[in-house]
Amino acid sequence: MPSSNSRCNKSLSDHHVTLAAPFFAREYPVVTYSFRPAYTFPVWQPVAAVRPAMSAPWWQWVASTDSLTARLIKAGGERPFRVRLLHQGVGMPWKDEAQALNIGHRRYAWLREVALCVDESPWVVARSVAPLTQLQGQHLDRLGERSLGSWLFQQPDLVRGPLEASACAPRFAYPACNNAQSLWGRRSVFQHGGLSLLVQEYFLTNMADDLRLPSR
Ligand SMILES: C=C(O[C@@H]1C=C(C(=O)O)C=C[C@H]1O)C(=O)O
Structure with a gap:
């Protein structure tokens, strides 16, 4: 899949911003949806x-169906793992997200963004x-900085839908x-107790660098 796919928002080569301190410079920003x-x-x-x-090493990550949280903790070894909550609340899903969940894309949804x-x-x-x-009764808003995956994978009735992949850039509320x-x-899409939850995960170059993974 070429990185310059014209249907993507930006080609990957457009990205020169690193995710060091500036990434977390503003914690829990107030996000409005007037500008899209x-x-x-x-x-x-x-x-x-x-x-x-x-590449085969990336396939191991991208195509895995067990908990990514657990895999990251294992890959990190002695290094501490942390979920950073960047944004959580009610907002409009993107059209492709609404389609994946089979809901109207002008319907408000619960959104959670983390690193x-x-x-x-x-x-x-x-x-x-x-x-x-x-969302009734699920109390997802109480998760805070606990991993959604750690909770999800404890649910005995959990069903995971097929995995899809993309080389396009993320589109988050957290700028x-x-x-x-x-x-x-x-x-x-995960299904549990009448809840459908679309989980989108983007693997970053920091991870590739730290684990010496190939560029694709
Ligand atoms: C779905 C999982 O949960 C992870 C934790 C998330 C969170 O806390 O919001 C979001 C996506 C995941 O990568 C997982 O561990 O597989």
Whole structure:
């Protein structure tokens, strides 16, 4: 999959912003949805269709179906793992997100954006979306900086939908995430107790550098 895919928001080579201190400079910003940049939609493809463009080490990460949190903790070894909550609240899903959840894209949804950090370095940024009408009793807003995955993977009735992958850049409410240097993105819908939760995860160059993974 070429990085210059014209249907993507930006080619990966456009990204020169690093995710050091400035990424976290503003914690928990107030995000309004009055301004929506003219992004085009990312191209999501079944993960198997993207495999030819992906190195074997990246395939191990992108196509894995168990908890990414658990994998990151293991890969980080002695280094501390942390979920950083960047944005959480009610907002409009993007059109492709609404389609993935089978809801109208002008319906408000619950949004959560985090950075999954090893040694304070963001390795993955994730944006999760759930229909507001399905949230009763789930108390997802109480998760705070505990990992959504740690909670999800404890649910005995959890079903994970097919994984899709993309080389497009993230589109988050938290502005710095849109400049994040992402190598691969993936998404899937989790089902649990009447709740559908779309989880989108973008693997960043920080992770590739720290784990000496190839550039694609
Ligand atoms: C879905 C998982 O949860 C991770 C934790 C998230 C969070 O806390 O918001 C979001 C995406 C994930 O990468 C997982 O561990 O597999």
